[in-house]
Amino acid sequence: METKGARLEEWSQRIAEHGGRVTRPRRVVMQVLLEAETPLSPQEICTRARRRYPSLGLVTVYRTLDVLETLAVVRRVHREDGCHAYLPATPGHHHLLLCRRCGRAMEFSGWDALDGLIAELEAATGYRVEEHLLQLIGLCPRCYAQLKEGERG
Amino acid sequence: METKGARLEEWSQRIAEHGGRVTRPRRVVMQVLLEAETPLSPQEICTRARRRYPSLGLVTVYRTLDVLETLAVVRRVHREDGCHAYLPATPGHHHLLLCRRCGRAMEFSGWDALDGLIAELEAATGYRVEEHLLQLIGLCPRCYAQLKEGERG
């Protein structure tokens, strides 16, 4: 697996190519995102990042996330409570698999079969489908195992 | 197709069964939802409802939507701008088909094939999938026809 350091490097390069500057606040935000186990809200990112760089402003977090989202290196997910959370994106078009217990997220792809379903639906309804949002919610292997154990105990 | 009047009646009954009261403000909000062509935000609902009942408060709209969502007669959809929109729900588990041009929404179901895909994914990842959110975005037949025409003209 690609190391966190390599990805930080890669992201920084993307920012530079895009005419942006790789500043200390931005680097800290990127590190927090890369180390996260779950999608994080701007507020959560700010809190964690301040442990390393206390003067960081929440506004800078928002602006950095904007940049990273534009570069398609992070993805934004909708949370039930109305606010947004961000996670590092893996390249290509991906769907999201979320654990309802620990919040862990995982992107997956390769669901070509979905395209067949969409074609069927287009034929049936007359709609033209251009993009889609698919999020699956459930339990990750670890949480599933823990819940099983709880039942036995 | 079931008439708007019948659905209003049905919703009112659900509220009463649930120990709630069917008041004038609630009835107006329900009417606006049933007449809508697209999902509406609380703000939009309030504006439309005030044409019929000017003293309606936005807070009451929020509270009524809460009740209706709890009763599962309306569904909440996430909008890109961060706020929420609501539309009458059709019974059962449905997915959403949205027109990016006019906003028209349509629920659909019967995608049993999706279950097969989910089973495959569970086997591959170890996750247990409990629920899913699927939204397809594209063009409704009307908007598609209009855009085609625009290209020709």
Place this chain on the structure above:
DNA sequence: GCTGGAACTGAAAATCTTTTTCACTAAGGC
């Protein structure tokens, strides 16, 4: 048909997320 109490209402204030403004700072090409 009254009446009392609980459910409901609207306005205002509070809360929370996100955006804008602005004076100051610091990347990084030269």
Place this chain on the structure above:
DNA sequence: GCCTTAGTGAAAAAGATTTTCAGTTCCAGC
């Protein structure tokens, strides 16, 4: 090292949503 300009943080503003509260209305029980 210097200069330009992108980037920064604080404060204020803008929205969406929730809470509070005093007053209103529904309706079950008489």
